Amino acid sequence: MSAGQPPFDSPEIRRLSPVIGPGHTYGSVTDKISAIVLTRPTSLGWYVGFLIAFSVMGMMTVAIAWLVIKGTGIWGINIPIGWGFAIVNFVWWIGIGHAGTLISAILFLLNQKWRTSINRFAEAMTLFAVACAGIFPLIHTGRPWLAFYMMPYPSTMGIWPQFRSPLIWDVFAVSTYGTVSLMFWFVGLIPDLATLRDRSIRKPLKIIYGMLSLGWRGSGRHWHRYQSAYLLLAGLATPLVLSVHTVVSFDFAIAIVPGWHTTIFPPYFVAGAIYSGFAMVLTIAIPLRKAYALEDFITMRHLDNMAKVMLATGLIVAYGYFFEFFLSLYSGNKFDVFLVQQRLHGPYAPFYFALILSNILVPQLLWSYKVRHNVVVLFLMSIVVNIGMWLERFVIVVISLTRDFVPSAWGRYSPTFWDWATFIGTMGMFVTLLFLFVRVLPAISIAEMRELVAETSEEEK
Amino acid sequence: MQRSDLYGVMGEFGTPEELLQAVKKIRQAGYRRLDAYAPFPIEGLSDALGLKRNLVPAITLLGGLAGGIGGFGLQYWAAAITYPLNIGGRPLNSWPAFIPVTFELTILGASFAAVFGMLALNRLPHPHHPVFNVARFTHASSDRFFVCIEANDPNFHVEKCARLLQEVHAHHITEVSNE
Structure with a gap:
């Protein structure tokens, strides 16, 4: 919002806050977005950021190599806490991915125009988050080179996966989710890859983008089938994304461990996933629009809407916490009651209160229009919510496992250096992949932005 | 006699509305083997091209x-x-x-x-296609709209098609070569 316009909270501006800046044409959106990849020189900031992220990713590589050499004993896990950071981080990363699919599929079906400029990088974020998530159960097996045992194939040992186990459901849910997200993302990219092919000057780039674009030529007959396929994929991805975190919650809810065995887990895991995912989209979008001057495309309207989705899903999560708490007490089951006491007064109580603070109390600030329109505050809040959602998974996994039925089976858990190195390392991998993505592919869907230009110019007539 | 190296005749348009008008008029003139090229899906284009439900x-x-x-x-x-x-x-x-x-x-x-x-x-991947031989076709993926009447249409005649494209206000009318 530049000077000379009405104050930001006047009703006119609220109504008119656009999904795309004024004065854009088909050519200008194409130029501006493709220039980031093709013509603008790579900035020093990109190199510095990439180098830092890549070094952090290197730490993950070392941590995993050491794990392969020594085994899972280098982590803080031991009986009774067999699920430590690996599962906490897995659930956290998978949840983050969910916002990308929500934006690209559900908001597409609901015909929400504001999704257009954020869906591409949100989908990329989904893929990278699923990649980070997938690492954890894989290395948690201890012998990751044998992970193919979980796949149904006619082995010479004559054994088959146990299809009644939620852990096998998880394998199918997460691998389907990763595959479908990749296809959805790629189908959306095809027309933009054709744009990059036609606009790149250097021969090698023309060949690479040309091969990736599959020879797309924008034919009306092709668009006809393309739109059917895209709509169908959106319709398929919508139940898929809801099922994935449901299945992840089954990993807990099917077990009889106190604090896990509740029917509220699936909906409240899904809401939590979308909550943390939108927080991550904001964490990425705010620096991205600043670094590449994309304020015309990722406008305050987008940030405002994402903040509202965060607030709404945050309230569902709060409702989930409340009912989890209430039903444990109301059930009269002494193990469940004891678990609630342990959350409030046990050795991990500070984590529980930090979780309540960052997931329920702090996000209430989002009711304020001024907070939603303050980019810096919004960025900080998105980080607080990310931390809060990580704490939620930590509280669920660790408190229940350290305090189950028999006192002789109680224990304590604390992560080691290698736990942290792996976890922080995956963040490095996530950021590394994002840096590469922004540099080599259009971070905003150019074809859909042109469509938006056409629609907005029609409305003005 | 048709030249065997000719794929069709192409005209260029500046807006989706012009493209839609042109496609409708060309179909009214009796041509069926034609295709439109656009940098984004245009509402109504499938109907204008006479496309029915797809598989x-x-x-x-x-x-x-x-x-x-x-x-x-x-x-x-x-x-x-x-x-x-x-x-x-x-x-x-x-x-x-x-x-x-x-x-x-x-x-x-x-x-x-x-x-x-x-x-x-859609017969993709299909990296080489005659329409790419038109120099200005690189704009089909950014800000221009094209119509191509194909040479295998039974009514096809180079001059007639070029005239028809002129009548519907196409710019840069070119022959599309197969090679």
């Missing part, structure tokens, strides 16, 4: 059915036939426990069918 939804349905039936069959075969485990006398065909994997494989099969069905029906 993608049917293929997707088949893919989903194959995934679902195959998925359930896989689990039934593994858990009840080839590798039965008696756990406390519980039934081997414990179908409620097979629902999550069946569901996921239904979605997977349908998605594969939607994507690869769409690509196959």
Whole structure:
């Protein structure tokens, strides 16, 4: 919002806050977005950021190599806490991915125009988050080179996966989710890859983008089938994304461990996933629009809407916490009651209160229009919510496992250096992949932005 | 006589509205083998080109059915036939426990069918195509709209088509060569 316009909270501006800046044409959106990849020189900031992220990713590589050499004993896990950071981080990363699919599929079906400029990088974020998530159960097996045992194939040992186990459901849910997200993302990219092919000057780039674009030529007959396929994929991805975190919650809810065995887990895991995912989209979008001057495309309207989705899903999560708490007490089951006491007064109580603070109390600030329109505050809040959602998974996994039925089976858990190195390392991998993505592919869907230009110019007539 | 090296005649337009008008008029003039090229999907273009329902939804349905039936069959075969485990006398065909994997494989099969069905029906990948021989066609992926009347149309005649394109206000009317 530049000077000379009405104050930001006047009703006119609220109504008119656009999904795309004024004065854009088909050519200008194409130029501006493709220039980031093709013509603008790579900035020093990109190199510095990439180098830092890549070094952090290197730490993950070392941590995993050491794990392969020594085994899972280098982590803080031991009986009774067999699920430590690996599962906490897995659930956290998978949840983050969910916002990308929500934006690209559900908001597409609901015909929400504001999704257009954020869906591409949100989908990329989904893929990278699923990649980070997938690492954890894989290395948690201890012998990751044998992970193919979980796949149904006619082995010479004559054994088959146990299809009644939620852990096998998880394998199918997460691998389907990763595959479908990749296809959805790629189908959306095809027309933009054709744009990059036609606009790149250097021969090698023309060949690479040309091969990736599959020879797309924008034919009306092709668009006809393309739109059917895209709509169908959106319709398929919508139940898929809801099922994935449901299945992840089954990993807990099917077990009889106190604090896990509740029917509220699936909906409240899904809401939590979308909550943390939108927080991550904001964490990425705010620096991205600043670094590449994309304020015309990722406008305050987008940030405002994402903040509202965060607030709404945050309230569902709060409702989930409340009912989890209430039903444990109301059930009269002494193990469940004891678990609630342990959350409030046990050795991990500070984590529980930090979780309540960052997931329920702090996000209430989002009711304020001024907070939603303050980019810096919004960025900080998105980080607080990310931390809060990580704490939620930590509280669920660790408190229940350290305090189950028999006192002789109680224990304590604390992560080691290698736990942290792996976890922080995956963040490095996530950021590394994002840096590469922004540099080599259009971070905003150019074809859909042109469509938006056409629609907005029609409305003005 | 038609030249065998000719793919068609192409005209260029500046806006989607002009493109739609042109496509409608060219079809009214009796041409059927024509295609429009646009940098984004245009509402009404499928109707203007006379395209009916396509096969993608049917293929997707088949893919989903194959995934679902195959998925359930896989689990039934593994858990009840080839590798039965008696756990406390519980039934081997414990179908409620097979629902999550069946569901996921239904979605997977349908998605594969939607994507690869769409690509196959569109004959993609297809990296070389005569329309790319037109120099200005690089704009078809950014800000320009094109119509090409193809030489295999029974009514095709180079001059007549060029005149028709002129009448519908096309710019840069060019012959599209096959080589």
